[in-house]
Amino acid sequence: MKTHAQAVVIGGGVIGCSILYHLTKLGWSDVVLLERNELTSGSTWHAAANIHGLHDSANISRLQHYTMSLYKQLEEETGQSCGVFQPGSLYLAQTEAREHQLRLQEAKAQLYGMNFSEISRERAEELHPLVNFDGIRCIMWEPEGGNVDPSGVTNAYAMGARQRGAEIHRFTPVTATTQKPDGTWVVETPKGNIETRWVINAAGLWGREVAKLAGIEMPLQPTEHQYFVTETIAEIDGMDRRLPSVADRDGEYYLRQEGKGLLIGAYERDMRFWAEDGTPLDFAHDLFPDDLERIMENVMRAMDRVPVAAEAGIKRVINGPMIWSPDSNVILGPVPELKNYFMCGGIIPGFSQSAGMGLMAAQWIVEGEMQYDMFAWDLARFGQWANDRDFVKAKVEDVYAHRFAIHYPNEEREAGRPLRTRPVYGMQKEMGAVFGLNYGWEHPQWFADEPGRKDTNGFTRQNWWGPVGEECRMLRERAGIIDISNFAKYRVKGPGAEDWLNAVFANNMPKSVGRSCLTPLISVRGGIAGDATVTRVAEDEFWVVSSGMAERYHKRFFDMVPLPEGTSFDSWTERMCGFNVAGPKSRELLARLTNASLDTGDFPFMRSQRIELAGVDCLALRVSFTGDLGWELHCATEDQAQLYAALLEAGKPLGAGPVGARALMSMRVEKGYGSWSREYSPEYWPHEVGLAGLCKMGKDFLHKAALEEVLEKTPREDLVLIHIDETAVTASNADATGGEPIFCKGKPVGRVTSGTYGYSVGMSLALGYVRHGAAAPGDEVSVMVLGQPHKARILHEPPFDPEGEKLRA
Numbered sequence: 001m002k003t004h005a006q007a008v009v010i011g012g013g014v015i016g017c018s019i020l021y022h023l024t025k026l027g028w029s030d031v032v033l034l035e036r037n038e039l040t041s042g043s044t045w046h047a048a049a050n051i052h053g054l055h056d057s058a059n060i061s062r063l064q065h066y067t068m069s070l071y072k073q074l075e076e077e078t079g080q081s082c083g084v085f086q087p088g089s090l091y092l093a094q095t096e097a098r099e100h101q102l103r104l105q106e107a108k109a110q111l112y113g114m115n116f117s118e119i120s121r122e123r124a125e126e127l128h129p130l131v132n133f134d135g136i137r138c139i140m141w142e143p144e145g146g147n148v149d150p151s152g153v154t155n156a157y158a159m160g161a162r163q164r165g166a167e168i169h170r171f172t173p174v175t176a177t178t179q180k181p182d183g184t185w186v187v188e189t190p191k192g193n194i195e196t197r198w199v200i201n202a203a204g205l206w207g208r209e210v211a212k213l214a215g216i217e218m219p220l221q222p223t224e225h226q227y228f229v230t231e232t233i234a235e236i237d238g239m240d241r242r243l244p245s246v247a248d249r250d251g252e253y254y255l256r257q258e259g260k261g262l263l264i265g266a267y268e269r270d271m272r273f274w275a276e277d278g279t280p281l282d283f284a285h286d287l288f289p290d291d292l293e294r295i296m297e298n299v300m301r302a303m304d305r306v307p308v309a310a311e312a313g314i315k316r317v318i319n320g321p322m323i324w325s326p327d328s329n330v331i332l333g334p335v336p337e338l339k340n341y342f343m344c345g346g347i348i349p350g351f352s353q354s355a356g357m358g359l360m361a362a363q364w365i366v367e368g369e370m371q372y373d374m375f376a377w378d379l380a381r382f383g384q385w386a387n388d389r390d391f392v393k394a395k396v397e398d399v400y401a402h403r404f405a406i407h408y409p410n411e412e413r414e415a416g417r418p419l420r421t422r423p424v425y426g427m428q429k430e431m432g433a434v435f436g437l438n439y440g441w442e443h444p445q446w447f448a449d450e451p452g453r454k455d456t457n458g459f460t461r462q463n464w465w466g467p468v469g470e471e472c473r474m475l476r477e478r479a480g481i482i483d484i485s486n487f488a489k490y491r492v493k494g495p496g497a498e499d500w501l502n503a504v505f506a507n508n509m510p511k512s513v514g515r516s517c518l519t520p521l522i523s524v525r526g527g528i529a530g531d532a533t534v535t536r537v538a539e540d541e542f543w544v545v546s547s548g549m550a551e552r553y554h555k556r557f558f559d560m561v562p563l564p565e566g567t568s569f570d571s572w573t574e575r576m577c578g579f580n581v582a583g584p585k586s587r588e589l590l591a592r593l594t595n596a597s598l599d600t601g602d603f604p605f606m607r608s609q610r611i612e613l614a615g616v617d618c619l620a621l622r623v624s625f626t627g628d629l630g631w632e633l634h635c636a637t638e639d640q641a642q643l644y645a646a647l648l649e650a651g652k653p654l655g656a657g658p659v660g661a662r663a664l665m666s667m668r669v670e671k672g673y674g675s676w677s678r679e680y681s682p683e684y685w686p687h688e689v690g691l692a693g694l695c696k697m698g699k700d701f702l703h704k705a706a707l708e709e710v711l712e713k714t715p716r717e718d719l720v721l722i723h724i725d726e727t728a729v730t731a732s733n734a735d736a737t738g739g740e741p742i743f744c745k746g747k748p749v750g751r752v753t754s755g756t757y758g759y760s761v762g763m764s765l766a767l768g769y770v771r772h773g774a775a776a777p778g779d780e781v782s783v784m785v786l787g788q789p790h791k792a793r794i795l796h797e798p799p800f801d802p803e804g805e806k807l808r809a
């Protein structure tokens with residue numbers, strides 16, 4: 001075994017082997033994989049290994065598509081069979097909501113060049129004569145759907161990697177990972193140590209234990225999962241072709257042909273955790289005792305759908321472990337608190353995603369960043385707060401038991417909450433706040449007319465649609481108080497603060513005290529890694545406000561630029577809270593609580609002052625995400641309740657009150673403002689999102705060279721604001737929500753990133769990207785709301801206050 005390597009992958013399941021393979025594909029041949037047992041000794045060997053291309057997330061779809069297409073190529077490359085069967089998959093909708101979901105996926109498939117389209121019942125019966133299609137509202141057909149051989153795929157990746165120079169050592173458990181002061185990792189095994197730049201934790205079921213070797217916790221929890229295979233079924237035995245798999249998600253089971261019988265699996269409500277206190281080290285090619293009784297409800301539904309299954313005997317039952325994250329997506333990426341430690345754990349659809357995941361991991365390690373925005377997979381979407389064991393268990397129970405449930409736009413699941421609350425949580429609750437989860441915090445989405453109301457969920461307009469409109473009108477006509485404590489807040493202080501911020505961010509930092517600037521943060525490939533408002537609050541002190549959910553993600557970027565001697569950078573997100581008081585009467589509202597002059601002459605737009613409001617010391621910034629006259633007020637967390645009570649009291653006589661996040665979303669879209677993770681992401685270039693003007697090329701800053709390169713290229717896409725025709729949205733009772741394809745002259749040209757109703761302008765609106773040159777302001781387009789064409793037009797300017805007069809009033 002070699003003693004030095006560029007990277008060491010821990011774990012020889014399908015994911016570890018795929019990462020190894022993709023590292024070699026990107027040119028790193030000096031890489032080693034260590035496996036404590038045989039390859040496939042975790043969840044991999046016993047998986048049903050079904051493969052699907054489409055996912056609600058566009059980028060995950062792209063990567064699943066890549067995975068499915070790689071298997072055949074891998075076979076050719078290595079000569080190792082991956083056991084690929086692609087007889088196709090039938091997707092069934094029993095409910096209206098499922099039909100909306102499938103139709104939306106059909107529209108997305110056209111945009112991404114994938115095969116997924118509706119077929120008639122007659123055609124479906126030809127494809128799968130054993131299915132009873134009664135009660136099915138629509139059927140979609142994915143010709144590439146099917147399954148693979150888990151061990152064949154894992155070995156093919158391993159062979160492909162070996163062919164390019166990688167080493168694989170089986171029966172070589174990693175017993176310690178320690179980092180030397182120079183950053184080199186020492187990976188210890190009973191067969192000797194390896195020194196390496198990168199450690200990659202792909203230890204699957206043992207991901208938690210391996211992470212602990214480096215002193216870190218991972219929010220992961222294993223569960224049991226079962227499927228069974230029937231004896232030979234005569235009707236299948238008599239066929240000269242393989243039957244398609246059946247994705248009847250409303251029935252909460254999966255079903256496909258295996259041998260000459262059927263394989264049926266289920267994510268049951270009555271689920272079981274496994275290994276809560278740690279995965280046993282002596283577990284390998286093991287299974288749990290059968291417990292079919294627990295999945296019987298789901299199995300009965302499968303048997304109603306495919307009646308021959310009811311007559312067949314059971315040949316084999318698999319009850320094996322799989323390991324979950326709190327939202328069932330992989331926990332992927334370099335751990336921000338460690339140098340060169342890469343995590344990849346908690347993968348559920350390993351065989352639909354293995355190649356995509358391996359490619360993303362390898363790109364991140366070798367090239368510094370992935371080509372796609374994969375925040376949905378990035379471990380930085382969770383902070384340390386997510387390691388709370390009760391939270392992890394509650395979430396995992398929920399995502400397991402609802403594996404096949406539809407996840408609606410704006411859906412906020414209850415499990416594991418509340419986890420993090422701020423002082424005004426109780427007050428907001430009494431006022432009827434309906435909360436969402438924002439980086440672990442409870443955050444008001446809207447205010448119902450009485451406490452205890454909850455969201456209804458669906459693709460159409462829901463119970464919150466009306467009340468959110470009231471909140472928008474209140475703010476636009478009078479004033480509103482929005483809790484913005486969820487923003488990330490940082491203080492940079494010291495003699496080198498200005499230089500450091502100038503070296504991190506693309507815009508020039510404000511020169512004089514009391515001034516603010518908006519600035520992009522540039523990603524490794526020259527895209528938008530973030531946007532922030534930076535305010536100079538003293539000669540040597542700056543206040544930075546940015547996206548709350550991106551705090552851990554942005555830490556990776558902040559750490560790339562060393563802090564000058566004597567200068568500090570601290571997160572103040574927990575110790576400070578904030579409110580945005582906005583609307584035409586916001587000045588009058590605040591004037592009731594302060595002696596400070598808020599007149600435009602004394603307190604203009606994009607300026608800040610430290611003022612006292614109702615006896616509370618506040619940093620007031622005259623900025624506004626609503627597009628209206630307004631102030632952001634930041635105060636100490638212990639003063640939050642006092643300030644909130646005073647603001648609400650002063651607002652009452654003016655007809656002002658609390659406003660939630662959904663109203664804020666509607667108002668920022670009326671103004672055409674982008675938001676991080678929707679319009680701004682590392683995937684988009686500054687000149688595609690209209691932020692190029694904020695990048696000052698006359699100075700040096702993080703990833704400037706990459707930005708220079710992209711600025712020379714023609715934009716691939718343009719960010720546009722779209723007005724969807726009133727008649728169309730009234731008929732469907734739905735607005736765009738994000739992800740809907742945009743068509744122009746019958747061809748897919750782009751997709752929605754944020755969709756909402758603009759209550760104060762009376763228009764259904766969508767922000768989205770369209771292919772550069774494919775559609776321009778004034779053009780008629782079609783937005784696929786609910787997967788159905790909705791007539792729409794690209795706007796020349798935002799419908800609310802296009803000149804910014806209200807903002808500067």
Ligand SMILES: Cc1cc2nc3c(=O)[nH]c(=O)nc-3n(C[C@H](O)[C@H](O)[C@H](O)COP(=O)(O)OP(=O)(O)OC[C@H]3O[C@@H](n4cnc5c(N)ncnc54)[C@H](O)[C@@H]3O)c2cc1C
Pocket residue numbers: 010011012013014015016034035036037038039040041042043044045046047048049050051172173174175202203204205206207210225226227318319320321322345346347348349350351352353
């Ligand atoms: C019953 C069942 C059915 C499934 N069906 C499907 C399906 O239909 N489709 C699908 O896509 N997915 C399916 N899955 C999920 C799939 O199996 C997983 O997504 C996938 O196997 C995860 O692979 P992995 O490489 O991350 O982890 P694992 O397979 O757990 O591999 C981790 C490896 O790391 C090794 N290791 C651990 N600790 C150390 C150490 N200290 N040193 C060295 N090596 C170490 C282990 O021995 C193991 O080989 C199913 C899972 C189950 C349980």
